[in-house]
Amino acid sequence: xxxxxxxxxxxxxxxxxxxxxxxxxxxxxxxxxxxxxxxxxxxxxxxxxxxxxxxxxxxxxxxxxxxxxxxxxxxxxxxxxxxxxxxxxxxxxxxxxxxxxxxxxxxxxxxxxxxxxxxx
Numbered sequence: 001x002x003x004x005x006x007x008x009x010x011x012x013x014x015x016x017x018x019x020x021x022x023x024x025x026x027x028x029x030x031x032x033x034x035x036x037x038x039x040x041x042x043x044x045x046x047x048x049x050x051x052x053x054x055x056x057x058x059x060x061x062x063x064x065x066x067x068x069x070x071x072x073x074x075x076x077x078x079x080x081x082x083x084x085x086x087x088x089x090x091x092x093x094x095x096x097x098x099x100x101x102x103x104x105x106x107x108x109x110x111x112x113x114x115x116x117x118x119x120x
Contacts, residue, residue, distance in 0.1 A: 003053045006104050011036040011044040024048065024100045031064045032093045038063070048100045051076055060103050060111070066091045068099065070111060086116035 008019040010027045019027075027046040030036055036044030043064035051057030057073045068088040074080035091099075102110050 002055065004050065004106065005053070006048070006050040009047045009049070011046050019048075019104075021097075021101065021104075024104070025097055028062065028093050028096050028100070031062060032096075034064050036064070043067075048103050050103050050106060056082075058103065058108060058111075060099055062091065062096045062100075065089075066096075068096065070099075070116070072108075086112070086114075088114070088116055 006018055008016040008024060008027055010016065011030045016023055016027075031044055031046050034043070038044050045061050045063035047059055047061040049057060049059040051073075055075060057076050059069075059071050059073070061069045061071075066089060068091045070086040070088075072082040074082060099111060099114065
């Protein structure tokens with residue numbers, strides 16, 4: 001049987017398996033506070049990933065400037081991109097949390113239907 005998993009990579013780089021909504025909200029609060037910088041000196045970010053042991057993986061990265069990137073992969077090793085990454089800008093913290101909730105609930109179709117800048 002295929003096992004699903006969810007992992008949050010916090011702005012400090014620590015991974016949290018099966019994060020609670022409170023942990024996701026705290027990570028976004030850190031990102032949006034502007035106190036965490038990215039490795040290039042730009043805004044910090046956090047990533048929520050979910051996938052299956054034997055296949056697909058999805059990731060949604062949110063940065064402190066409100067940019068979001070949703071990517072779909074063939075597997076956990078990111079070997080084959082299944083679609084061009086979808087991008088969003090000026091995303092509010094509450095909206096980012098809502099997208100992460102959808103990720104945690106495995107609602108990929110709902111995530112795809114969001115108003116992405118390059119939505120097909």
